[in-house]
Amino acid sequence: MDPFRQHTGLVxxxxxxxxDTDAIxxxxxxxxxxxxxxxxxxxxxxxxxxxxxxxxxNSKRPLNPNFVLNQSRYLGATILLTRxxxxxxxxxxxxxxxxxxxxxxxxxxxxxADIFFNNCFKNGLLPIVxxxxxxxxxxxxxxxxxxxxxxxxxxxxxxxxxxxxxxIFDVEDSRKQxxxxxxxxxxxxxxxxxxxxxxxxxxxTREPWLFN
Amino acid sequence: xxxxxxxxxxxxxxxxxxxxxxxxxxxxYIDRHLVHEVTSPQAFEGLEIHGRKLWRxxxxxxxxxxxxxxxxxxxxxxxxxxxxQVETLDNNIVKFGVxxxxxxxxxxxxxxxxxxxxxxxxxxxxxxxxxxxxxxTHGAFAALAFGIGTxxxxxxxxxxxxxxxxxxxLLIRVEGKAGRGVTAKDIVLAIIGKIGTAxxxxxxxxxxxxxxxxxxxEGRMTVCNxxxxxxxxxxxxxxxxxxxxxxxGRAFAPKGAMFEQAARYWTTLHSDVGATFDxxxxxxxxxxxxxxxxxTSPEMVTSITGSVPEPAKETDPVKREAMERALQYMxxxxxxxxxDIRIDKVFxxxxxxxxxxxxxxxxxxxxxxxxxxxxxxxxxxAGSGLVKRQAEVEGLDxxxxxxxxxxxxxxxxxxxxxxxDRLSPGERCASTSNRNFEGRQGAGGRTHLVSxxxxxxAAIAGRFADVRQIL
Numbered sequence: 001m002d003p004f005r006q007h008t009g010l011v012x013x014x015x016x017x018x019x020d021t022d023a024i025x026x027x028x029x030x031x032x033x034x035x036x037x038x039x040x041x042x043x044x045x046x047x048x049x050x051x052x053x054x055x056x057x058n059s060k061r062p063l064n065p066n067f068v069l070n071q072s073r074y075l076g077a078t079i080l081l082t083r084x085x086x087x088x089x090x091x092x093x094x095x096x097x098x099x100x101x102x103x104x105x106x107x108x109x110x111x112x113a114d115i116f117f118n119n120c121f122k123n124g125l126l127p128i129v130x131x132x133x134x135x136x137x138x139x140x141x142x143x144x145x146x147x148x149x150x151x152x153x154x155x156x157x158x159x160x161x162x163x164x165x166x167x168i169f170d171v172e173d174s175r176k177q178x179x180x181x182x183x184x185x186x187x188x189x190x191x192x193x194x195x196x197x198x199x200x201x202x203x204x205t206r207e208p209w210l211f212n
Numbered sequence: 213x214x215x216x217x218x219x220x221x222x223x224x225x226x227x228x229x230x231x232x233x234x235x236x237x238x239x240x241y242i243d244r245h246l247v248h249e250v251t252s253p254q255a256f257e258g259l260e261i262h263g264r265k266l267w268r269x270x271x272x273x274x275x276x277x278x279x280x281x282x283x284x285x286x287x288x289x290x291x292x293x294x295x296x297q298v299e300t301l302d303n304n305i306v307k308f309g310v311x312x313x314x315x316x317x318x319x320x321x322x323x324x325x326x327x328x329x330x331x332x333x334x335x336x337x338x339x340x341x342x343x344x345x346x347x348x349t350h351g352a353f354a355a356l357a358f359g360i361g362t363x364x365x366x367x368x369x370x371x372x373x374x375x376x377x378x379x380x381x382l383l384i385r386v387e388g389k390a391g392r393g394v395t396a397k398d399i400v401l402a403i404i405g406k407i408g409t410a411x412x413x414x415x416x417x418x419x420x421x422x423x424x425x426x427x428x429x430e431g432r433m434t435v436c437n438x439x440x441x442x443x444x445x446x447x448x449x450x451x452x453x454x455x456x457x458x459x460x461g462r463a464f465a466p467k468g469a470m471f472e473q474a475a476r477y478w479t480t481l482h483s484d485v486g487a488t489f490d491x492x493x494x495x496x497x498x499x500x501x502x503x504x505x506x507x508t509s510p511e512m513v514t515s516i517t518g519s520v521p522e523p524a525k526e527t528d529p530v531k532r533e534a535m536e537r538a539l540q541y542m543x544x545x546x547x548x549x550x551x552d553i554r555i556d557k558v559f560x561x562x563x564x565x566x567x568x569x570x571x572x573x574x575x576x577x578x579x580x581x582x583x584x585x586x587x588x589x590x591x592x593x594a595g596s597g598l599v600k601r602q603a604e605v606e607g608l609d610x611x612x613x614x615x616x617x618x619x620x621x622x623x624x625x626x627x628x629x630x631x632x633d634r635l636s637p638g639e640r641c642a643s644t645s646n647r648n649f650e651g652r653q654g655a656g657g658r659t660h661l662v663s664x665x666x667x668x669x670a671a672i673a674g675r676f677a678d679v680r681q682i683l
Contacts, residue, residue, distance in 0.1 A: 031250075
């Protein structure tokens with residue numbers, strides 16, 4: 001996994017609560033057997049005027065001018081600012097893949113759905129939790145300031161608005177270390193192979209029907 | 213501390229701890245790994261790239277369900293992209309040596325969350341995972357079951373473990389007797405309506421109370437299935453005689469003396485008297501009516517006797533805007549009676565409501581009647597090959613066909629429309645599935661979530677109808 005340490009970039013505001021993973025990447029694109037190629041279809045139904053299907057030339061499709069990510073002031077955004085319960089619904093990891101391949105490195109919201117939140121950390125995409133009030137402030141600042149860039153520092157757990165306030169966010173230390181170092185989690189777990197094997201032996205004694 | 217009363221979740225968590233760090237980050241052991249074609253190809257590929265093997269072959273039960281056609285299956289999959297995904301699973305099964313695979317042409321093939329319990333591959337006391345959010349279904353068996361992403365699928369394949377932190381505990385008690393025509397689906401929709409689509413985020417839910425105990429195993433699966441629609445990765449119900457009775461004689465369940473030994477352990481899988489939960493929510497089953505969703509989130513739900521709500525009365529601006537957007541998408545006017553909403557299509561199926569009991573209940577409404585003239589398509593998609601065959605033995609297929617329904621081959625079908633079963637833009641559907649998100653059943657499609665009985669009643673009436681007046 002690519003590490004995440006610091007990032008400064010343009011912020012785009014997605015003013016919706018409960019954005020689900022079907023909206024982030026619609027089902028027809030889940031048929032791919034690859035990990036890449038999802039960025040052009042992120043938010044497909046909101047972003048384009050026509051119905052998207054795998055294999056289309058997306059550069060020729062009509063864009064929805066009302067969708068925030070199509071507006072010129074937000075082109076090239078790398079930080080997504082949004083509302084609560086972002087990423088609810090399906091467990092598809094294609095959702096963080098699509099956001100990341102679209103160009104996002106971090107998301108800021110008051111809350112996330114559990115599986116999506118977890119999936120982000122596995123891919124070097126940082127989901128930052130700020131309070132509702134802080135997110136409200138940021139929405140106001142972003143709408144008032146064209147080209148607003150935020151600086152995220154994972155090690156210091158800060159989101160900095162240029163020449164203004166700094167927001168502090170919480171992140172579980174194990175997740176933080178994993179992201180900062182870009183760890184291979186499977187490799188790290190396999191270092192405990194002996195423990196896993198002795199667990200299996202003990203469990204097979206307690207619940208032998210599971211190990212027949 | 214040994215005598216501290218424990219919740220069911222505590223017991224399941226503790227029994228699977230391989231190790232725990234000081235900050236609570238734990239390695240937990242996974243007993244059953246359910247695999248399907250959509251969320252596994254990148255995981256198998258990851259194993260291959262790193263030269264890793266499957267840690268425990270026998271923990272895996274795999275099937276193809278999301279992409280499979282529900283008609284003319286012998287002709288194969290027409291869409292080359294869908295076909296490649298299913299063939300990739302077929303190939304990975306062979307390459308990695310997985311033994312238990314119910315491929316598209318296997319008589320036992322079906323929706324992964326239907327076949328796990330049906331085969332006895334889901335057992336009480338297990339941890340069950342799948343790259344699919346509706347894995348919460350299996351919690352009906354007093355198992356700790358939850359959905360994971362593809363990176364975690366790969367992690368379980370390679371290590372039989374997951375890195376996790378314990379969730380908070382949420383007890384949802386539904387006491388009393390549900391009225392006639394009020395099903396497990398109505399109970400869980402009412403729960404989601406009450407606590408909201410993020411009400412269970414960060415929690416593992418235990419569903420308890422006399423109304424939950426009164427449910428069949430199929431009903432309990434319906435309730436646990438939708439725990440994720442309330443934001444909780446896991447939902448669970450304590451094991452009891454019904455749980456044990458259901459599992460007797462199933463293909464993957466233990467047999468003979470071993471079954472008796474297992475059953476003795478399974479009866480301990482309940483929350484102890486005096487166990488404490490982080491939060492408790494109470495509902496009165498007698499107050500629950502047949503439910504219909506009106507919006508684009510499962511929490512946007514009301515009674516069949518109710519009407520489409522008025523956004524103007526909502527004080528929270530973010531909520532109000534979401535309601536307005538939902539009503540615009542759904543093509544509904546505030547104040548419209550739910551019973552006045554006409555529908556175009558009916559879908560009875562999905563991992564929420566495609567088990568034999570669901571089909572029996574829907575057939576009971578349909579028997580001797582016919583779908584309304586305005587219904588363009590009404591379809592029944594059994595959850596598995598075995599459910600379909602059982603329904604045919606009971607003659608349910610003939611009841612549905614005589615009423616004008618189509619009788620299809622098993623799979624996820626129009627719950628999410630990864631195959632060709634989709635709504636067209638603007639079409640309105642009474643669906644027994646679990647998500648009414650924008651575009652879920654097809655771009656521009658309008659989904660209303662209901663029980664199988666309510667879907668059947670809507671098919672007959674051509675609009676939503678109170679099933680209690682038909683029973």
